[in-house]
Amino acid sequence: MKRLSPYLWLAIFASVPLWLQDPYLLNAFITTGILIIAAMSLNLLLGYTGQLSLGHVAFVGIGAYASALVSLGFDVELIGGIRIVHEPWPVWSGFLIGTLLAALCGYAVGKLSFKVRGAYFVIVTISFAEVTRLVALNWVELTQGPLALTSIPPMTLGLPGIGYLDFYSKQSNYYLVLAVLVVAYVIIQRLVRSRIGRAMIALKENESLAVSVGIDVTRYLVLAAIFAAGIAGAAGSLYAHYLKIIDPDVFAFLYTVTMVIMVISGGKGTLAGPIVGGLIFGFLPVVVRSFAAPEVQWILYGLLMIVIVFVLPKGIVPALEKWLSTTKMPPSAEPYKAKMHDTP
Amino acid sequence: MSTTDIEAPQPVLSVEQIAVHFGGLVAIADMSFVVNQGEVVSLIGPNGAGKTTAFNVITGFLRPTKGEVRYRGASLSNLKPHEVTSLGLARTFQRTSVFQSVTVFENVMIGLHRRGRSNLLDTLLALPRERKSEAELRQLAYELLEIVGIARRADELAGSLSYGDQRLLGVALALATDPSMLLLDEPVSGMNATETARFMELLNKLHRRGMSILLVEHDVPMVMGVSDRIVVLNYGRIIAEGTPAAIRGNPEVIRAYLGEGASRHASH
Numbered sequence: 001m002k003r004l005s006p007y008l009w010l011a012i013f014a015s016v017p018l019w020l021q022d023p024y025l026l027n028a029f030i031t032t033g034i035l036i037i038a039a040m041s042l043n044l045l046l047g048y049t050g051q052l053s054l055g056h057v058a059f060v061g062i063g064a065y066a067s068a069l070v071s072l073g074f075d076v077e078l079i080g081g082i083r084i085v086h087e088p089w090p091v092w093s094g095f096l097i098g099t100l101l102a103a104l105c106g107y108a109v110g111k112l113s114f115k116v117r118g119a120y121f122v123i124v125t126i127s128f129a130e131v132t133r134l135v136a137l138n139w140v141e142l143t144q145g146p147l148a149l150t151s152i153p154p155m156t157l158g159l160p161g162i163g164y165l166d167f168y169s170k171q172s173n174y175y176l177v178l179a180v181l182v183v184a185y186v187i188i189q190r191l192v193r194s195r196i197g198r199a200m201i202a203l204k205e206n207e208s209l210a211v212s213v214g215i216d217v218t219r220y221l222v223l224a225a226i227f228a229a230g231i232a233g234a235a236g237s238l239y240a241h242y243l244k245i246i247d248p249d250v251f252a253f254l255y256t257v258t259m260v261i262m263v264i265s266g267g268k269g270t271l272a273g274p275i276v277g278g279l280i281f282g283f284l285p286v287v288v289r290s291f292a293a294p295e296v297q298w299i300l301y302g303l304l305m306i307v308i309v310f311v312l313p314k315g316i317v318p319a320l321e322k323w324l325s326t327t328k329m330p331p332s333a334e335p336y337k338a339k340m341h342d343t344p
Numbered sequence: 345m346s347t348t349d350i351e352a353p354q355p356v357l358s359v360e361q362i363a364v365h366f367g368g369l370v371a372i373a374d375m376s377f378v379v380n381q382g383e384v385v386s387l388i389g390p391n392g393a394g395k396t397t398a399f400n401v402i403t404g405f406l407r408p409t410k411g412e413v414r415y416r417g418a419s420l421s422n423l424k425p426h427e428v429t430s431l432g433l434a435r436t437f438q439r440t441s442v443f444q445s446v447t448v449f450e451n452v453m454i455g456l457h458r459r460g461r462s463n464l465l466d467t468l469l470a471l472p473r474e475r476k477s478e479a480e481l482r483q484l485a486y487e488l489l490e491i492v493g494i495a496r497r498a499d500e501l502a503g504s505l506s507y508g509d510q511r512l513l514g515v516a517l518a519l520a521t522d523p524s525m526l527l528l529d530e531p532v533s534g535m536n537a538t539e540t541a542r543f544m545e546l547l548n549k550l551h552r553r554g555m556s557i558l559l560v561e562h563d564v565p566m567v568m569g570v571s572d573r574i575v576v577l578n579y580g581r582i583i584a585e586g587t588p589a590a591i592r593g594n595p596e597v598i599r600a601y602l603g604e605g606a607s608r609h610a611s612h
Contacts, residue, residue: 187468194467194474195453195460195481202454205443212403212437214429214458214521223464 013178017171025286026170032282033177034239037184038255039262039274041231046260047268048192049224050204051121054256055109055129056232059102061251063233064240065136065143067091067098068152071241076141091156095237102233103226110225117207126253133251148247155241173242180238184231189271191227200224201269265308267315276316280304353380356525356556357402357433362411364397364580371397373580375411379525379558384551386559386567389577390600395560396438398577399529402558403435404428415525430458434523438530441514444503448494448513451502452485455520459484485520492516492546508539515546525556532563544570568592576600 020026042056073088105128113124136143143149155167155176167176191197199220202210210217240246258281266277284304288297312319355378364372372394379385387395400406402413404425413420415433423431443451460481466474489495492512497505502513511531518526532540540563547570551557561567567574568588576584576591578600584591591597 190467190470194462194478195457196464196467198450198454199457201446201450202443202457205445208405208425209437209441209443209517210454211405211425212429212435213455213517214426215454216424216426 010182014175017174023170026174028283028286030170030173030177030242031239032278033174033181034235034242035255035258035262035282036275036278037177037181037235037238038232039259039266039278040181040184040188041228041235042259043263043268043270043274044188044191044200044228044231045224046263047270047273048197048200048204049221051117051221051224052260053109053125053225053228054122054253054260055125055127056228056259057251057253057256058125058129058132059106059229059232060236060239060255061129061132061136061248062105063098063102063236064246064250065098065149065236066101066233067094067237068149068240068246069142070094070097071153072149072151074142076139088153090158091153091241092158095155095234095241098237098240099230099234102236103230106225106227106229106232107222109229110222129251129253129256133248136248136251143248146247148245149240150245152240152244152246154244155238167241177238177242180234184234185271185275187227187231192271196220196223204269261305265305265312265315267317267319270315270317270321273315273317280316353383355379356381356416357558358414359398359402360412360414362398362401362408362413364394364401364406365409370580372401372408375577375580375582377575377582377585379556382551382554382556383572384547384557384559384570386561386571386574387577388561388564388567388574392579393577394580395577396529397580399435399527399560402428403433403527429521429523432522432524433527434518434521434525435527436511436514436518436529436531438533442502442505442510442517445501447499448489448502448505449485449498451513452488452516452520453481455488455517456481456484458521488516488519491519491549493542506539508535508542511535511539511543512546519550523555525558526550527558527560529560530562531559532561532566540566 016029017026020029038056038060041059042053045051045053045056070086070089071091071094073086075083075085077083109125109128113121116124137145139145140147155173157165157167167173192200199210199215199217202213202215203217203220207217236250239250262277262281263274264277265280266275267273281301284301285297288300292300308316357379359375359377362372362375363370375394375398377385387398389395397406401408402420404420404423404427415428415431418431420428420431420433429435443454446454460477462471462474462477465471466477486495486498489498492515494505494509494512494516497509502510505513515526515528515531518528532543535543544566547557547559551570559567559571568591571588573586574584574588574591575582576594576597583600584594584597586594
């Protein structure tokens, strides 16, 4: 049953565009899905290595801008009169380059902060996000600054011999986001359930002890940062090609806070946590908007967050798991023996 | 006692003229000693004598001001702690010695990190090597829990174990790195008599398997019982070195440490 449930959930989510015709709600699903991908990537750092990145939105923004610029083309003059002209490339290559560039930035941030942990890591990431926001705002020649990059083409996939697959409609974008989400989920799941994931958890739990059993903690922190940033960059690329317009506001601190809230309320360090928290905090504004003013929305948002943190300090998913395990399954005598023959 | 070998003892660990200064404070003035293959050596001394500092220097957690530590001929001077571990030198800690919020079994799986043979690509693509490696690790983890005698606690959270069991798990974690030498930092402090006895049994078992062990300990009767040789530290200096019998009779040791220590033990 428990092994089946991810597929069951996937089937339910895959069926959404079939019965949901309202474009407004479908739009909410797509943007929430993109935020969930970003939140999942943040969870890899926050939930597994225990490092709080409060600049995580920078990787989303880098992915968004890189992907948009690769597919739009640009013409910039650097200091010293070097001129770079880039002709538009296919959108899928923008997605790849955006993802890889974000991952590369994740590597740099991970390396830069290899000696700093805790509060210092938080400060490094906030500064990084602020610097990227200022670049997007002030390098007008490349990014159009506050005027925003417009007419970003929708995602297209070249299928050799068959033609092109365009993601114009909301339905097709929904499936695109769902597909990327599933890939990101599988990558994160495989990472955290392997010895790599155990090394990350060891770093979070007790760094000296982790080192003493021979774990190169820096290496695994950097690895987590690379994957977290790359997946966030992919989310940014999806965002740019779905909305078709991006401005420096994609680097807003508010988005990082939203992601952190999604991860913590859902349950950090669990695979399903960011999805559950993401659905709640992604759809809450949609639901509340129908009967309350925007100011009231934010108050309700904050109140719900406080309630969740007080009532379920570990998050919704761990609380549910605990409740299920105490009500349904009696503790078995030697389950670890079963684990030994378990091939996931 | 140790071995009946005719050949000269082989030093595995040699501490050569180590000095550690914290600003103006001299934690270790000048320390040299060796641990031979398969030997149990204890480092004893009053509080603040520099025992844990010596420990941290040997395992790479602390850089000495002067001197060098060699393990099986290789210098440990510029190695990071995780690199020292990969040479076969594993340590336990005085206090926090387990990963509290994961299960006992998962703890040992973490400890087996270096024994895994799958790489990033195997993991991401879920290749057969990943599954094979994981299955091997699970088998090893189970065996290690059997060795230290806490297999029945495998699925409990490490933080919920009794103090003595946490210490045993700490040893399992160190053993998981496949060491040829163990460094134990006050392993029986805070244990009751039964737990200490169990721990000594485990130490003897490891000793019989040929493991070299360096022990830092307060518990004098325990040290006398398990050690081949004892090194006595006081104020960052070695004041005596020898077999338990020789140490017991050494007037300087009695004056500096044992007399005072024995009276303190009696008052408890």
